[in-house]
Amino acid sequence: MGKKCSILVITFLLLATVLVACSSSTKTNENSNQSGGEKNTSDYPNRPITFVVPFSAGGSGDIMTREVAKLAEKEFGQTIIVENKEGGSGAIALNYALSKPADGYTILNHSSTLPLTMASGEIPFEAKDIQPVATMVSNYQVLAVPKDSPFITFQDFVEYAKNNPGKLNVVSSQTYGTTHIFSLKIMEEADINFNYIAYDGGSEALTRILGGNGDAITSSGEVVQQQVESGDLRLLGVSSAERLPTHPDVPTFKELGITSIDDELIWRAYFVRPGTPEEIVEKITEVLRKVSETPEFKEYAKNTNQDIYFKTGEELTEVFNNYYEDGKELFESIKK
Amino acid sequence: MELFSMDFSTLFTIENLIAIVIGTLYGLLIGALPGLGATIGIALILPFTYAMSPLGAILLLVAVYQGAEYGGSISSIVLGVPGTPAATATVIDGSVMAKKGYPGKALGYSLTGSYIGGLVGALVLMTLTIPLSTVAIKFGDPEFFLLGILGLVCVAGLSSSDIPKSIISVLLGLLLGMVGLDGFTGSQRFTFGSLSLLDGVSMIALLVGMFAVSEVLFTLGDLNKRYVTESKNLKTKLTWKEIKMVAKEMIRGSIIGSFVGVLPGLGAGPASWFAYTEAKRASKNPETFGKGEPNGIAAPEAANNGAVGGALVPLLTLGIPGSPATAVILGAFLIQGIQPGPKVFETHPDLVYGIFWGFLVATIAMYYLGKYTTSLWARMLTMPNYALTPIILIIALIGVYASNMNIFDVWVAIVAGVVAYFMKKLDFSLPAFILAFILGPIIETSLRRSLSLSDGSFSIFFTRGYSIVILILILFLLGAMIFQKRNPKGKSKDTEIPNL
Numbered sequence: 001m002g003k004k005c006s007i008l009v010i011t012f013l014l015l016a017t018v019l020v021a022c023s024s025s026t027k028t029n030e031n032s033n034q035s036g037g038e039k040n041t042s043d044y045p046n047r048p049i050t051f052v053v054p055f056s057a058g059g060s061g062d063i064m065t066r067e068v069a070k071l072a073e074k075e076f077g078q079t080i081i082v083e084n085k086e087g088g089s090g091a092i093a094l095n096y097a098l099s100k101p102a103d104g105y106t107i108l109n110h111s112s113t114l115p116l117t118m119a120s121g122e123i124p125f126e127a128k129d130i131q132p133v134a135t136m137v138s139n140y141q142v143l144a145v146p147k148d149s150p151f152i153t154f155q156d157f158v159e160y161a162k163n164n165p166g167k168l169n170v171v172s173s174q175t176y177g178t179t180h181i182f183s184l185k186i187m188e189e190a191d192i193n194f195n196y197i198a199y200d201g202g203s204e205a206l207t208r209i210l211g212g213n214g215d216a217i218t219s220s221g222e223v224v225q226q227q228v229e230s231g232d233l234r235l236l237g238v239s240s241a242e243r244l245p246t247h248p249d250v251p252t253f254k255e256l257g258i259t260s261i262d263d264e265l266i267w268r269a270y271f272v273r274p275g276t277p278e279e280i281v282e283k284i285t286e287v288l289r290k291v292s293e294t295p296e297f298k299e300y301a302k303n304t305n306q307d308i309y310f311k312t313g314e315e316l317t318e319v320f321n322n323y324y325e326d327g328k329e330l331f332e333s334i335k336k
Numbered sequence: 337m338e339l340f341s342m343d344f345s346t347l348f349t350i351e352n353l354i355a356i357v358i359g360t361l362y363g364l365l366i367g368a369l370p371g372l373g374a375t376i377g378i379a380l381i382l383p384f385t386y387a388m389s390p391l392g393a394i395l396l397l398v399a400v401y402q403g404a405e406y407g408g409s410i411s412s413i414v415l416g417v418p419g420t421p422a423a424t425a426t427v428i429d430g431s432v433m434a435k436k437g438y439p440g441k442a443l444g445y446s447l448t449g450s451y452i453g454g455l456v457g458a459l460v461l462m463t464l465t466i467p468l469s470t471v472a473i474k475f476g477d478p479e480f481f482l483l484g485i486l487g488l489v490c491v492a493g494l495s496s497s498d499i500p501k502s503i504i505s506v507l508l509g510l511l512l513g514m515v516g517l518d519g520f521t522g523s524q525r526f527t528f529g530s531l532s533l534l535d536g537v538s539m540i541a542l543l544v545g546m547f548a549v550s551e552v553l554f555t556l557g558d559l560n561k562r563y564v565t566e567s568k569n570l571k572t573k574l575t576w577k578e579i580k581m582v583a584k585e586m587i588r589g590s591i592i593g594s595f596v597g598v599l600p601g602l603g604a605g606p607a608s609w610f611a612y613t614e615a616k617r618a619s620k621n622p623e624t625f626g627k628g629e630p631n632g633i634a635a636p637e638a639a640n641n642g643a644v645g646g647a648l649v650p651l652l653t654l655g656i657p658g659s660p661a662t663a664v665i666l667g668a669f670l671i672q673g674i675q676p677g678p679k680v681f682e683t684h685p686d687l688v689y690g691i692f693w694g695f696l697v698a699t700i701a702m703y704y705l706g707k708y709t710t711s712l713w714a715r716m717l718t719m720p721n722y723a724l725t726p727i728i729l730i731i732a733l734i735g736v737y738a739s740n741m742n743i744f745d746v747w748v749a750i751v752a753g754v755v756a757y758f759m760k761k762l763d764f765s766l767p768a769f770i771l772a773f774i775l776g777p778i779i780e781t782s783l784r785r786s787l788s789l790s791d792g793s794f795s796i797f798f799t800r801g802y803s804i805v806i807l808i809l810i811l812f813l814l815g816a817m818i819f820q821k822r823n824p825k826g827k828s829k830d831t832e833i834p835n836l
Contacts, residue, residue, distance in 0.1 A: 056375070056660065063667045066383060085741060088534030089517060092742065095531050122522040123534070169789050176522050197788050198519060200601075200781075203656045203663075207600050210654065213476035213789065226655045226677035303673045 041277045044104055048079040051270075052108045054093030056086045060304070064136065064268055065109045067300045068291055075287040090114060091123035098129065102273040104280035107133070112178045112267045115320050119327025120176035127324045128274070132316045133281060134288040135269040137301050138309030139220040140240040141182045143170075144233040146209060149216070154236045154256050157216065161192035168194035171205040171214040173223075176331060178266045181323075182239060183218045184330045189258045209233070220266045222305035239264040260326075267309050269316070285312050339462060342689040351389060352694060355396035360701045363403020364709060368411050370548070371540055371735025373420035374404035374661040382668055390672040391690045397665050398648065398691065399698040405604060405640045406450035406702055410713050413442045413633070417548035417732045421539055422604035422640040424770065425612040427547045429625060429632030435563045436628050439714035444572040445633040447706045448579060449586050453638030454699035456590035457597070457645020461652075462692045468646075469653040472598045477782040477789065478796050480601065482806040484779035487606060489813050490613040491771045499821075502765040509769040512537055513776025520784055532744035541736045541745035542752050542773065546766060548732035549753020552725055554760075559722040570714040572707055582634040585615040593639030597646020601778065603659040604643035609771045611639035617813075645695065652676050652688060 051069055055061045062084060069080040085093035090110055100106035108130070117123050143154070151157045161168050172179045175198045183196050197214065199205040202223035209217040210232060217224065217233070221244075227233040228247070235250040241263040243252055253261035270288060272281060291297055292310045301308050311319060359381070366377030378397050385393035408420030413430035426446060433442040460468065492502045515526045516536030527533040555561075564570065589611035596607035615635035616625045625632045647658035648665075655677030657663035669676050674684055681688055716724065736749045756766060790796035797803050 056379075059663070060667075062379070063382075063671070070383070083741065086535075087740065087742070088531045091531045091534055120522050122517060122524075124531075166791070175520055195788055197785050199785075200519070204600060207473055207650070207654070207656050208476055211473040211476055226675055226679065230678040232678065300671070304670045305675075 041279050044280050044283055045076050045078045047105065048081055049076060049104075050081045050083055050100075050106050052093050052097045052106060053082060053084045054086060054090040054108070054110055056084060061109050061111060061268055063304070064300070067297065068136065068270075068288070071291045071294055071296055072287050075290050089117050089123055091117075091125065094123070094125055094130065097271075098273055100273065102275040102277075104272060104276050104284060106273070107284065108271040110269060110271060112265065112269075112323055113174070113176075114271075115323040116176055116178060116181060116327040116331075119324050120331045122176055127321060130271045131274045131276065131281070132320045133270045133272055134285050134292075134312040135267045135309050135316060135319075136288065136292055136297075137304075137306040138265040138267040139222050139306050140238050140244070140265055141179060141218065142221055142224060142228075142238050143186065143216060143218050143236045144209075144224050144228065145216045145236060146212065147232055147234055149234065151216070151236065152234075154251070157236055158190045158192055161190070161194055165193045166195065168216065169197055169214045170194050170216045170218055171197050171199060171208045172218045173199050173202045173205050176327070178264075179218045179220070181326055181330055182261065182264055184334065185260050185264070185326075186218075186253070186258060188330070188333075189260055225305050265309065267311075267319075268306075269311075288312075339689060339692065342686055342693070344693070346391065346686060347690050347693050347697075349392075351392045352395055352690075353697075355388065355392045356399045356694065356698045356701050357705070359396040359399025360403040360698060360705050361709070363400035363405075364407040364410070364702075364706060366400070367404035367407020367409075367419050367423075368713065369735060369738075370411050370415075370417045370419050370544055370732055371737070371739035373408065373422075373540075374401045375659075375664060376739070377401075377404050378661055378664045382664060382671075385668055386671060390669075390674055390684075390687055391694065393668055393672060394665065394687070394691055395694040395698065397668055398644070398695050399701065401661050401665070402454055402641065402644050402695075402698050402702050403705075405644055406447065406454075406637070406706055408640070409446040409450065409633075409637050410443065410710055411731075413446060414439055414713050414716050415548065415728050415731065416551040417728060417735065418543050420604075420640075421543055421774075422608050422643070423637075424543050424547065424605070425608045425636035425767070426633055428612070428767065429627070429629045431547075431551070432626065433628035433630070433633065434714075434717055437564050437566070438569050438628075439564060439717045440568075440570040440572050440711060441574070441578075441630075442628075442633055443710045443714055444574040445578075445582060445630045446637045447572055447703065447710060448574060449582070449589065449634035449637035450641040450706070451699065451703040452586045452634075453590040453593055453641030454644065454702060455696070456587070456638070457594045457642040458692070458696045458699055459645075460594040460642075461645040461648055461695060465649050465653055468595075468598050468649050472600070472650060473654065474802060475599055476800075477785040478800055478803045479806060480599075480782040481779055481786055482797065482803055482810065483599075483602070484775040484782065486806055486810050486813070487610060487613075487771055487775050488768075488779075489810055489817075490617065491609065491765075491768045498763060501763060502768040505759070505765040505768040506772040509772025510776040510779075512542075513773045514780070519777075519781055530744070532742060536777070537748055537773075538736075538740055538742075538745045539774065540739045541748040543770065544732050544736050545749030545752030546756035546770065548728060549749055550756035550760060552729045552732075553753065553757045555721050555725050559725065560720060562720045563717040563724075564714070565718075567718070570711045570718075572711055572714075578630065582630045585611075585618070585631040585635040586638045588614060588618070589635035589638035590642040593642025594646040596639070597643030597658060598649045600650055600656055600658045603647065604640040605774055606771070606778075607639040607643045607646075608636035609767065609774070611635040612767070613771075641699075648691075648695070652680065652691070653678065655680075 051065050053062045053065050069082050073080050085096050097106050097108040145151050202219045208214050224233050237253045239261050366372050377400050408423030409426045411417045411419040412423040412426040413434050416431035418424040430442045492506050592611045593607045596602050615631045616622050647662045650656045650658045651662045657666045733746050736745050786796050
């Protein structure tokens with residue numbers, strides 16, 4: 001009995017030590033927030049840099065970050081560690097990155113979904129909690145229908161929706177994501193109403209539309225690209241500012257009269273904690289710019305059906321804030 | 337047939353064979369480490385494939401996938417810690433058989449099951465890819481909803497002798513599955529303001545907690561016990577008689593696995609549970625399940641390896657990944673500059689058929705490599721409990737932490753372990769609870785989407801061909817269950833010992 005008890009006690013002590021050690025290490029990080037940051041800006045980086053990815057390993061954001069990390073290591077002259085902190089619609093990674101010092105050694109990856117989840121109130125953070133550094137790649141969005149759909153043009157789609165409000169089922173990915181805003185803008189400006197049915201990802205929505213469970217799909221261009229090429233899906237409109245070189249006969253939404261959809265893109269970007277010294281942000285921007293110009297990165301973008309989209313500084317802050325404001329306004333309107 | 341007209345010299349290159357061997361060994365290891373499953377394993381090795389040829393790269397990854405699905409059963413059996421979520425059903429009978437002193441046999445059943453499952457999956461992939469993908473794509477939300485209900489009906493009726501208790505277990509599982517962000521409105525449910533709960537309770541933490549941590553609590557009662565005293569019991573060899581005994585369930589499990597694997601969104605986890613409950617339902621001695629029944633190991637293992645081949649079907653034909661692991665493999669294709677999908681059979685026929693045959697080779701490699709490496713793992717059980725128990729606890733908790741790098745999950749595992757301890761003591765059904773937790777979100781979202789599609793009309797569930805088939809299956813099972821309860825075929829009540 002005595003032995004049993006002591007082993008029980010030892011096991012739990014061990015457990016307690018492990019847990020306490022882990023929680024105390026987070027505390028040290030918090031403490032170093034105040035002390036770190038100011039010094040050592042000139043010799044940045046002098047130790048390994050961490051890229052935090054809010055998605056699971058193998059996702060699109062993760063694959064891009066690993067590619068960027070590989071190329072940026074040469075530019076920084078330092079090892080780069082890629083950490084996946086998935087969950088909580090990106091809130092876990094955001095919270096983690098914000099708990100680290102504002103010294104440029106922790107760089108957060110996220111997409112255009114970030115300002116939108118912030119705007120929807122889904123995660124307890126606001127636009128001012130994060131500083132965008134640079135976007136890397138982008139993808140246009142599309143409205144597409146199956147090949148046997150009666151809708152040949154966007155006008156057909158709108159006309160049917162006007163005569164049958166709430167009858168059309170549009171499948172898409174995610175509530176409060178980029179495709180949701182895109183769909184809401186179509187509804188608002190064309191003055192129509194359809195059911196927005198959210199799936200867990202673009203490919204799940206694609207399966208449904210191919211199986212005949214839905215009338216149309218809104219998604220990023222890369223999700224439907226194969227099926228558009230094979231003729232299983234027909235594009236009714238694209239969200240880019242100009243027509244696509246690959247599909248010159250498909251109108252842009254701006255041409256179709258939906259003026260608020262002008263270069264409504266899905267983009268992937270990097271962020272740091274606000275308060276990071278100016279020189280360090282500049283250094284990171286410079287490295288990311290060089291990475292975006294390498295042939296390897298261009299090859300990656302081409303292979304994954306994305307476009308290089310390098311935006312930084314003022315310009316990016318504006319893009320970011322626009323998404324945030326759009327999100328606030330449109331999501332407010334549907335919550336009512 | 338084009339399948340046989342390919343140039344096999346492009347498949348049997350040194351690079352490809354090394355890729356298969358390394359991938360399999362690495363997959364076995366990753367699968368056996370709790371918390372790290374096929375998806376993480378594939379993602380970690382992905383950067384090494386950039387410099388390889390397309391065929392070598394994909395074969396490396398499918399070998400990891402196949403190896404990890406079997407490897408997951410190793411820690412399920414030896415340590416009682418589910419190595420991967422899909423190997424959880426294997427814990428129930430696998431760890432009991434191992435602890436009765438036959439870890440080698442248990443691993444043998446699991447290896448043979450995995451092998452047959454892998455082979456059937458490969459055959460399905462090679463022959464039925466196109467027809468299966470056209471059927472799978474017709475499955476919409478109403479069908480997913482009904483499949484989820486079917487799963488719950490199976491498990492509620494079969495996993496415990498006490499039906500009300502297993503129904504309560506199902507309800508509790510469904511309730512726990514509701515924690516997190518509502519996918520439709522984005523509102524938070526039962527998160528208590530915690531960021532860690534936004535995506536719901538971590539499945540790995542819950543599974544490891546419920547099985548491993550609760551098992552640790554049970555072993556505290558008998559710390560001097562040594563499970564295996566004779567080293568001949570470590571051998572994974574099975575006799576023909578033993579294989580014949582589980583053959584039927586292995587084949588059935590393989591078919592269930594291959595088909596469920598094809599359906600995007602379900603995957604190996606539910607597949608193995610479906611196979612387990614089906615094996616138990618079809619068994620003449622359902623009371624032996626949970627006490628080291630060979631069929632309870634072979635069936636789910638056949639299913640989770642069958643699901644590997646199945647999951648590759650929509651990936652290759654539609655460019656749609658059927659599981660998280662195949663989503664990463666899709667990434668590998670893209671990096672190689674190849675887009676899988678309807679056109680890949682025309683643009684890269686050699687690659688596709690190379691993958692088909694290579695997948696078969698990888699499955700065979702898994703069997704032989706598994707055979708010679710797994711008896712090493714079985715040696716763990718020659719340790720006395722006072723040494724083994726802390727090791728299990730530490731491995732389990734490190735695994736939980738490693739899966740998400742979140743200390744919150746470790747607490748989830750500990751709490752789940754304590755709760756499961758009492759659930760087992762009070763004869764509540766853990767499989768029912770867990771399957772409900774896994775299927776709950778699928779059932780909920782597909783129900784809500786179905787009703788959204790049909791404008792609120794329930795007729796959507798019985799006006800579609802496949803829906804009607806599943807509905808009839810549900811009614812048949814319910815009928816059979818009620819019939820069995822009213823006429824227990826000669827089985828006296830007191831031999832029905834509650835399982836788990």
